[in-house]
Amino acid sequence: MKFIIISAVYNMADELKANIEILKQQDYTNFEVYFGDDLSTDNSCQVIEENIKDDKRFHLIKHQNKLFSMGNICTCIKAANPEDEDVIVLVDGDDKLSSTDVLSYLKEVYTKQQCLMTYGSYQSNGIKDKNCKGYPKFVARFNLFRYFKWRASHLKTFKYKLWNKINRGDLTITKAEYNKTIRRALLRGKIKTWLNFKKVKYEDIVTCCHAYVRRCDDKTFTLPMLEMAGERSIYIERVLYDYARQGAHDFGNSDKKWAQRFIRCSAFSKPKYSKVNFDK
Template sequence: MKFIIISAVYNMSEQLKHNIDMLKKQTYSNFEVYFGDDMSTDNSCEVITENIQYDPRFHLIKHTEKLFSMGNIYTSIKYAAPDPEDIIVLVDGDDCLADENVLTYLAETYRANNCWMTYGSYGTDISQKHQLCCAYHPLIAKFSLHRKVKWRASHLKTFKHALWTKIDINDLTITASEFKSVLNNLLVRGKVFSWFNLKNINHRDIVTSDQRFVRRCDDKTFTLPMLEMAGERAYFTDKVLYIYQPQDNILNFGSSDRKWAQRFIRTAVFLKKPYKKIKHL
C-alpha cells in the first residue's frame, strides 16, 4: 500500500519545516510527498527545497499560474500520477500529521475495513479533538444524503486515487448557470437576508481565471462526491490524525466580500446534484 501525500502551499514558510519533519518521522515508509506551491511571494519554496533535499520521496511543484487551493490540489495530484490503488493524503502546507504513526494507522485502517476513503479527526493538538469530528449516521451514507445534513468530513482526508478519478472535473467549479441558480434558490426559499448579501458577489471572484476551479471551500467540493460514491465504504477515524494550525491568511476574492464569497461557494456546492453510489472502483 502506497500513500501519495499532497500538500498545497502558499506563503507558509514559517510552518512548513514542522510539516516536513513530521512526514520524515513516519514509521510507514512507502509514501511520496508532493508540495504544490501556488506562486508564493515569501520563501516557502526555499524552505521546502532546503528541507527535502537528499530524500527522493519528496517533490516540489512550482505552479506557474495562480490556481488557488482547489486547482493546486487537482494539478498536484495529476502531476504525481498515482496508481489507482494508491491512497491520496491531503495535508495543508501549514498543518501537519499528528504523530509519526499516522500512515501506519491509516494502512491498518484501510486493510481492516476495506474502505475507499477516510475522514476525521483533527485538533490544534493531539489531545484536543475538534467538536466537529464525528461520523455521518449510517442512513446518510446508505442513501447519499450528505448534502442534506451538517458537514462532517473534515481532516484528515484520505482516498483511493481510483475514487478521485470518478469526480467530474466540471463539478470542481461553479458554472455561470449554477451561479444564477444559487440566487434563485435563495429567493424561492425566502432567504432574503442571504440573497441580499450574496447578490453582490461577482462570479469571477470565486472561481479561477479560466473558471475551471473554485477558489476556496475546496474540501466540500470534492469530498461530497466521493462520500456519495463510496457510501458505507467511507470510514470515519475517531483518532486524532491531523494537527490544524489556524491562520489569518487573507483570501483573494477580488472586490467581493470574503465572508459572503465563501458562503456563496459553500451554498453552490451543496446545491449540486448528488453522485450515485457505486459498487466497484
Template sequence: MSYQAKNDGTEPVKFAIVCPAWECSRWAERCLRSIMSQTYSNFDCIYIDAFSSDNTFDVASAVVGSDSRFSVVRNEVRKFPLENIVIGTNQVAKDDNDVIVIVDGDDWLAHDRVLEILAGIYRNPDVWLSYGNHAPLRRTLKEKLRGRKKKGTYEYPDYVYQYAFYRQFPFFCSGHVRAYRKFLFDSIRDADLRDDDGGYFWGGGDAATMYPMLEMATKKHIRYIDEVLYIYNNDHGLSEMRPETRDAKNIVKMKIQSMPKYQPLELSR
C-alpha cells in the same frame, strides 16, 4: 465509469500525499518534517507552492533536500487549493488503488504513526475513503474556559449514510485527515469542481471533492477515525476560515450542495 479492483489486500498500501501551500514559510518545515518522520515510509509527496510572495518554496526545498519521495513545485501563477490538489494528485498518484492523503501546507500530522494507522485501515480493499478527527492549533476562549479542546469533527449519523444526505446535513463532518483511493477521486466529474466561470472553485475544495466521493463510496467503503491524526493550523492569517472570507466560501459551498447527488460506484471484479 468503472474500475478494475486489483488490490486484494496483500499488496502494501502506497500513499500519495498532496500538500497545497500558500504563504506558508512559517509552517512549511513543520508540515514536511511531520511527513518525513512517519514510521510507514511507502509514500510519495508533492508540496505545491501556489505562487507565494514569501519564501515558502525555498523553505520547503531546503527541508526536503535529496529525499526522493518528495517533490516541491511552484506555480507560475496563483492557483487555489482545489486546483493544486487536482494537479498534485495527477502527478503523484499513479495506481488506481493508491491512497491520496491531503495535508495542507500550513498544517501537519499529529504524530509519526499516522500513515501506519492509515495503512492498517487501507489494507482492507473494501475501504475506499476515510475521514476523521483533528485538533486545532489554537483553542478558542470557550474551549479554554472549558479546560479542554473541542473535537474537530464527528462521524456522520447513520441516516446520513443511509440516504446519502451529506449535502443536506447542516454540518460538514468529513474533516482531516482526509484520505481516499485514486479511482474514487478520478470518478468525480471535472465539471463539478468548477465554478460558473469555468475555473476551479477558489474555496470549498473539501466539500467539492468529499461530497461526491462519500456518495459514491457508500457507508460500506467509508471509515471514520476518531483518533486525532492531524493538527489544523487556525493561527494562519490567510486561512480560508478567517471571518472576511466566510460569506464567499459559504456561497461556494451552497453551490456545491445544490449539485445533483452521485450514484454509488460499482467496481468490476
C-alpha cells in the same frame, strides 16, 4: 499500499519545516509527497527545497499561474500520476500529521475496513475539535450527505480511483450555476443571503480559467466521494491531524464570508452522485 501526500502551499514558510519533519519521520515509508506552491511571496519554496533536498520521495511543484487551493490540489494529484489503489492524503502546508505512525495506522484501517476513503479528527493547540464526528449509518445508507450537517473533516484520505470518478465540471461553478445559486436564495425566502450573494462577483470565486472554485475544496470534492463511497467512507476517531490556522484566501472585491458561503451553497446544490461498486 502507497500513499500520495498532497500539500497545498501559499505563504506558509514558518510552518512548513514542522510539516516536512513529521512526514520524514513516518514509520511507514512507502509514500511520496507533492508540495504545490501557489505563487508564494515569502520564502516558502526556499524552506521546502532546503528541507527535502536529500529525500527523493519529496517533490516541489512551482505553479506558473494562480490556482488557489482547489486548482493547486488537482494539479498536484495529476502530477503525481497515481495508480487506482494509491491513497491520496491531504495535508495543508501550514498543518501537519499528528504523530509518526499516522500512515501505518491508515494502512491498517484501509486493509481491515476495505474502505475507499476516510475522514476524521483533528486538533488545534492540542485540543481535539468537538465537531469531529462520524455520519450516522442511515446517512450513508440512504445517501443523505447533502442534507446532513457537514462532518467530513481532517484528516481526509481517499483512493485515487474514487477521486478519478469525480466529474471535473463539479470542481468549478459555471455562470449558469452562479445565477441559479442567487435565484435559489431568493426562492427560499432568504432575503439577506440573496442580497449578499448578489454582491459576490463571479470572477472572485473561480480561477481565471474558470476551471476551479477558489475555496471550499473540501466540500466541492469530498461530497461527491462520500456519496460514491457510501458505507465504505470511514470516520476515524483517533486524532491524526494538527490544524494550525486558516490560510488566506483572495476573493477580490467580494466579501470573504459571503464568497465562501456562495461556493458552499453551489456545491451542495449540484446533482447528487450515486454509489459506485468497484467490485464489479
